[in-house]
Each structure stands twice: as C-alpha cells, then as structure tokens.
Amino acid sequence: MAPKVLVSDKLSETAVQIFRDRGIDVDFMPDLGKDKDKLAEVIGQYDGLAIRSATKVTPTILEKADKLKVIGRAGIGTDNVDKEAASKKGVIVMNTPFGNMITTAEHAIAMMFAVARQIPEASASTHAGKWEKSKFMGVELTGKTLGVIGAGNIGGIVCDRARGLKMKVVAYDPFLSEERADKMGVEKVELDELLSRADFITLHVPLTDQTKNILGRENLAKTKKGVRIINCARGGLVDEEALAEMLKDGHVAGAAFDVFKEEPAKDNPLFNLPNVVCTPHLGAATTEAQENVALQVAEQMSNYLLTGAVENALNMPSVTAEEAKVMGPWIKLSDHLGNFIGQMTDEPIKAINILYDGSAAELNLDALNCSLIAGIMKSINPDVNMVSAPLIARERGVKISTTNQNQSGVFEGYIKVTVVTDKRERSIAGTVFSDGKPRFIQIKGINIDAEIGRHMVYTTNQDEPGMIGMLGTICGEHGVNIANFTLGRSKAQSEAIAMLYVDGEFPQGAIDALKATGKFRQVQPLEFDVA
Numbered sequence: 001m002a003p004k005v006l007v008s009d010k011l012s013e014t015a016v017q018i019f020r021d022r023g024i025d026v027d028f029m030p031d032l033g034k035d036k037d038k039l040a041e042v043i044g045q046y047d048g049l050a051i052r053s054a055t056k057v058t059p060t061i062l063e064k065a066d067k068l069k070v071i072g073r074a075g076i077g078t079d080n081v082d083k084e085a086a087s088k089k090g091v092i093v094m095n096t097p098f099g100n101m102i103t104t105a106e107h108a109i110a111m112m113f114a115v116a117r118q119i120p121e122a123s124a125s126t127h128a129g130k131w132e133k134s135k136f137m138g139v140e141l142t143g144k145t146l147g148v149i150g151a152g153n154i155g156g157i158v159c160d161r162a163r164g165l166k167m168k169v170v171a172y173d174p175f176l177s178e179e180r181a182d183k184m185g186v187e188k189v190e191l192d193e194l195l196s197r198a199d200f201i202t203l204h205v206p207l208t209d210q211t212k213n214i215l216g217r218e219n220l221a222k223t224k225k226g227v228r229i230i231n232c233a234r235g236g237l238v239d240e241e242a243l244a245e246m247l248k249d250g251h252v253a254g255a256a257f258d259v260f261k262e263e264p265a266k267d268n269p270l271f272n273l274p275n276v277v278c279t280p281h282l283g284a285a286t287t288e289a290q291e292n293v294a295l296q297v298a299e300q301m302s303n304y305l306l307t308g309a310v311e312n313a314l315n316m317p318s319v320t321a322e323e324a325k326v327m328g329p330w331i332k333l334s335d336h337l338g339n340f341i342g343q344m345t346d347e348p349i350k351a352i353n354i355l356y357d358g359s360a361a362e363l364n365l366d367a368l369n370c371s372l373i374a375g376i377m378k379s380i381n382p383d384v385n386m387v388s389a390p391l392i393a394r395e396r397g398v399k400i401s402t403t404n405q406n407q408s409g410v411f412e413g414y415i416k417v418t419v420v421t422d423k424r425e426r427s428i429a430g431t432v433f434s435d436g437k438p439r440f441i442q443i444k445g446i447n448i449d450a451e452i453g454r455h456m457v458y459t460t461n462q463d464e465p466g467m468i469g470m471l472g473t474i475c476g477e478h479g480v481n482i483a484n485f486t487l488g489r490s491k492a493q494s495e496a497i498a499m500l501y502v503d504g505e506f507p508q509g510a511i512d513a514l515k516a517t518g519k520f521r522q523v524q525p526l527e528f529d530v531a
Contacts, residue, residue, distance in 0.1 A: 003305040004045060004067075008033035009052035011074055015294035022302040024048075040064045048072065048301050051080070059085040070094060070304050072297040075284065078314060087315045094300050094312050098153065099293035100284035105157035107283045108202050108232040109165075111256035114277045115228050116141055116200075118254075121275065139199075139253075142166045147198030149214065150233070151176045151186065152381065152392065155204030159186050170194050173205075173396075175380060177348050178422075180397030188348075195222040200230065206381050207234040217242035225251055232258040232283045244269035247276060258283050327364055333430050333438035334368045334415060336452050336528050338375020340428050340440070341419050343526050344458070345376075351399040351420040352376065359413030360431075361404035369402060372417060414441060440486075446497055448488040453501035454530050459514065460522040463489045463496040470517060471498065478510035 002025045007016055010030040019026040027046075032039055033055030043049065043065045050072045051057070057071055062085045071081055073095040086093050114120060117138035125132050146162045148155050151173040159169050169186040172194045181188035191214075194201070201223065205211045215229065215238040223229075229252060231238055240261055246252040247270075254275040260268055263281060270276050284290070303309040310316065354372060356365060374389035384392060393400060407413065416429035429442035440450040443458075450456075461467050468487070475482055484501035506525040514523045 003047040003069075005048035005050060005301065005305070006032070006043070006046040007050045008039060008055045009050070009074070010054075011050060011052070011294040011298070012291050014291065015050075015074075015298040018295065018298035019050075019302060022306060024302055024305060036061065043068065048305055050074065050297055050301060053077065053080055055080065057081040057086070062086060062089045062091065065089065065091065070301055072301040074290075074293040074297040075100065083315050092304065092310060092316055093314045094297065094304070094310075095314060096293040096296040096300070097312060099296050100286075100289040101153045101157060103286045103289035104232060104283040105154050105161065106286075107258060107279075108154075108158050108204070108230055109161050111230050111232060111258065111277055111279070112141065112146075112200055112202065112228070115230065115254040115256040115275060118275055120277050141200075144168070144199040145170060145197050147172070147194040147201040148186070149173075149191070149194065149201065149203045150205035151181075151184065151396075152204065153395070154233075155202075156184060156395070158202060158204060159184055167200075170197060173348075174346055175348055175377070175396050175398070177350055177397035180395070183397070191219070192222060195219055196224060198224060198227060200228050202230040203233045203237050205233055205237065207236045208380065208382055210380060212236055213239050215239065215243070220246055220252070223252070226253045228252070228254040228256070230256045232256075235260040235263060241269045244273060247273050327367060329432040329436045329438060330360060330363055330368060330415070331371045333432055334372040335375040336438055336440075337415060337417050337428055337430050338372040338377075339379065339528055340375075340458075340526065341417060341426060342376040342379035344426060344524060345419060345421065347421040347423055349376070349393075349396075349398050349419055349421055351401065352393070353401050353403070353418040353420070355403045355405065355416040355418075355429075357405050357409070357414050357416070358407035358411065360415050361406075361413070365402060365404075368415065369400070372415070373400065376417075376419070411441065416442070440499065443488070443497055443499075444495075446488040446490050446495070448486050448497065448499060450486040450499040451484045451501055452528055452530060453483060454528055455502050455505055456526040456528065457498075457500040457502060457506050458522065458524045458526055459498045459500070459520050461496055461498075461520045463493050464519075467496065467519060468498075470519065471500075471514070474510055474513045474517075475500070475502075478507050478513065480504075480506060480510055 002023055004025040005019050007028045016026055016028045033051060040061050043061055047067055048070045052074050059082055068091050070092045076095055076097045078093060078095050081093055083093050118136045122136040145168045148159055148169060148171045151159060151171040162169050163185050170189045171186045172189055172191045176188055178188055217239055220242050243255060256277040257270060258279045259281055300311045370390055373393055374384050377384045377389050411431045414429055414431040418425055418427040430438055430440050432438050438452055440448060481503040482500055483503055486499045489496040511523050514520045
C-alpha cells in the first residue's frame with residue numbers, strides 16, 4: 001500500500017504534485033491545520049504530515065497519530081511542533097533550513113535602504129499630498145561601515161551584498177575563523193569594536209541564552225552616535241525599550257525591525273517613532289522562498305517514506321534502520337561530547353579532530369560525526385541539525401578530521417574529540433558502558449568516570465587539601481543537591497578537575513561564591529539533553 005500524506009497548510013500545488021508523481025497518496029487540505037479537533041480526528045490515517053506554521057502539532061495530536069512516521073515543516077522554524085513528543089512517538093521531524101536564506105538577507109538589505117532614506121515616511125507624506133523634500137534628508141550606504149552580528153548562512157549573504165554596495169563590512173561571530181573572514185572579504189572583530197565602529201548594525205543570529213538582548217542597554221550605549229539598527233533575525237535580540245529611548249534622544253538615528261519580542265506585535269515601544277521602519281515578520285515572505293521550501297519538504301518526505309533516507313531531521317541522525325539499535329547510545333554520547341565542547345568554547349573554532357577507538361571505529365562514523373559536530377554548534381545555533389552542522393562548520397572554515405584506531409586502552413571502544421582555537425586546545429573523551437549509558441572518561445587528558453545528567457557543573461582548581469569540602473559546603477549553602485561527584489587530577493598538587501551532576505540548575509549565587517574563594521579557576525554550569 002502506498003504511503004499516505006496529509007498537507008494541512010497552504011503548500012503550492014507543485015509541491016503536492018511531487019508527492020503524487022512519486023506514487024504517494026496525498027490529501028491536500030490547506031485549511032485543516034487551523035482546526036485542531038478535526039486534525040486530531042483524521043491524523044491517524046496518515047504516514048506523513050506536511051505543514052507550514054498554521055498547524056500546531058501538539059502531544060494531543062501526536063497521541064492520535066498511530067501511523068505517522070514523519071512531519072515535514074516547509075521552513076526553518078519548528079516551534080509549532082512538539083519535538084520531544086514526536087521523538088517519544090518515533091516520528092521524525094524535518095525542516096528546510098536553507099530555502100529562505102536569500103529572501104531573508106534581501107529583506108535586511110531592503111530595510112537598511114528604507115531606514116537610510118526614510119522611504120516609508122516619505123512615501124506616506126507624498127501620498128498625503130505634501131511635498132516635504134527637505135524633511136527627509138537621508139544618508140548614503142556607500143563607504144559606510146556595516147556591522148554584521150552573526151556571519152552564518154544569512155549573515156554571510158548580507159555581507160556579500162553589502163560589499164557589492166561598496167560598504168565596509170565588519171563581522172562579529174564566535175564561530176567565524178580568520179581564514180573564512182578573509183575569503184568573505186570582511187573584517188572579523190570583537191563585539192565592542194563592532195559597536196563602536198558601525199554606522200549600520202544588522203543582526204543574523206538565533207535567539208539563545210547567549211544572544212538574548214545582545215543589544216541590551218549597556219551594548220546600545222557603546223554604539224556610535226547616529227547608528228542605524230536592523231533586526232530581521234529574531235525578536236528578543238534587542239532591548240526594544242532601551243532602543244526606543246535612544247531613538248528619542250537621538251543617539252540612534254533609525255531602526256528597521258521585521259521581528260519583535262512579542263508577536264504578533266500589536267503594541268511595541270518602537271511603534272510610531274520617527275524613522276523606525278516596521279514590517280510584520282516578512283523575512284521569508286516571497287513567492288520564490290515559499291515555493292522553494294514547499295518543494296524541498298515534499299522531496300525530503302517522499303525520499304524518507306519511499307527509501308528511508310533521512311534529510312534535515314531535527315530529532316534523529318542519518319542512520320539506517322539496521323544501525324539504529326546499536327548506534328543509539330553512541331549517537332547520544334557523541335552529542336554529549338559535542339555539547340560539552342560547545343558550552344565550554346566561546347572562541348572561533350579552527351579545527352575539530354575526532355578519534356574513534358576500538359568498537360566505536362566500526363560504527364557509522366558519518367552519523368557520529370554529524371551528531372558530534374551538531375552538539376558543538378547547537379550551543380550557539382539551536383536550529384542546527386545533524387545534516388546541516390557539517391556544512392555550516394565547513395562554511396565557517398572549520399577543518400574536521402577523523403582518525404580510527406584499534407583498541408588501545410582499557411575500554412572496548414571510545415570517542416575522543418579535540419577542538420582547536422587560536423588560544424587553546426580542548427579535549428574530552430567518552431564511552432558507552434555495557435548498560436548502554438554514556439560516560440565521560442577523560443577531560444584535558446585527566447582520567448575521570450562521570451555519569452552524565454541533565455544539569456552538571458565543571459570546575460578546575462589547584463590540587464590541594466580542603467577543596468572538596470569547600471565545594472560541597474558552598475553547594476549546600478545554596479541549596480544544591482549533588483547526585484554524583486567525580487574528581488580527577490593529572491598528578492598530586494597539580495591541576496584538578498571535578499564534574500558534578502546536580503538535581504537542578506546551578507544557581508548564579510553558587511557560581512559567584514565559588515569564584516570569590518579565589519581557589520577555583522573555572523566554574524562552568526552545563527546542560528545536557530538526557531531524554
């Protein structure tokens with residue numbers, strides 16, 4: 001029997017025809033996604049569900065989806081899909097991360113022109129029968145310095161277009177190497193330098209704990225007087241209230257926003273201010289982009305349903321069914337190893353060197369590599385997945401090398417990853433025990449045996465008496481319950497490390513107290529997906 005797919009949002013007829021041409025039975029009901037009760041009623045009939053943003057795939061929907069194997073989102077954002085519930089149900093969630101890059105980059109450039117020349121206000125004035133030529137004095141883009149925060153896929157296109165406009169481009173991106181910056185023809189700088197030099201600032205980063213309010217009040221105060229700020233990336237990257245104040249006092253000359261902290265934005269501090277251009281999240285709203293992502297998701301879903309090929313999956317690796325049972329724990333280990341490195345590294349990564357030893361070297365290393373690299377990069381880009389991560393790493397100039405070797409130690413097999421930056425090398429190794437649980441077995445060349453939990457803390461200190469007691473006392477004083485405590489040292493009275501598995505988020509007060517002792521060189525809270 002042919003696989004059956006439901007299209008519950010407005011995908012193009014061409015995309016729907018792709019399913020039919022591939023021999024898949026498809027029902028095209030573009031308004032069904034808005035009716036959650038009706039969707040829940042019929043979803044049990046389908047092997048695949050193709051959606052945009054109108055359909056909300058909740059645990060309730062998934063509970064009824066007894067046949068469902070794959071959800072395909074035409075676009076990059078999957079906030080409307082409960083991915084944890086989908087994973088538990090065994091449903092693959094795919095997206096199309098590259099279909100709207102050019103469209104979003106072009107919108108940012110268009111917004112920059114609009115705010116530079118006050119085009120919306122001038123248009124409204126002229127439509128009103130006024131002729132206020134002297135009122136709308138603009139500025140040229142040629143020769144101006146554009147500061148690009150985030151030089152990944154979309155940011156990289158913006159850099160290229162801006163150079164074509166004869167702008168000077170400076171970029172801040174922790175994952176941008178000097179070599180990659182040179183190839184792009186941009187100057188790599190730290191954030192403070194970008195803020196002080198840029199005439200225009202455009203943001204192209206995801207919203208994470210690290211990037212939230214990256215242009216907050218303090219950083220906005222560091223900007224050059226007369227700067228113009230463009231945000232077509234994510235709401236929440238800019239403190240909108242602080243920006244509104246600086247627009248009113250003249251420090252910021254203009255702003256152009258396509259995204260807002262709260263959407264749909266019915267009321268916002270930026271609304272109705274002079275020389276502020278606002279659009280209703282139109283970054284991907286072109287006919288070409290909408291068609292591209294629709295065609296792409298239809299092809300991806302068809303490939304999976306007919307051949308088992310997995311592309312752009314957000315919740316599983318590219319692994320065959322035969323490999324999945326053996327690979328599962330090692331995939332999880334590789335993700336944990338990468339996640340550790342990603343959370344510990346805030347410098348541009350030049351190289352990722354991965355060593356597979358013993359039984360680990362006999363597995364599907366492509367899938368393990370993808371999982372590990374995704375783990376490293378998702379700390380700065382939560383939209384990354386195991387398919388896109390290696391491509392993104394290569395685009396940023398990161399060199400990836402893999403080495404296999406026969407069993408060389410006490411473990412039947414293990415994985416070791418070493419990351420190289422301009423300042424240091426950082427390494428971690430892990431294995432899977434016979435119970436199927438991943439463990440960290442070495443950090444910085446120091447042997448340990450650390451169980452991996454959702455909330456962990458990594459510390460370094462000089463090996464001396466009393467450190468364990470001090471660490472435990474401070475944790476107790478701040479209500480931290482330690483589930484597991486692992487120590488290691490290279491030799492007596494040298495550097496020592498500790499990995500704590502704790503029952504909840506490690507409070508900032510405990511971090512500050514540990515650092516205030518002057519004994520702990522590093523105190524780093526860590527989080528791992530152990531579901």
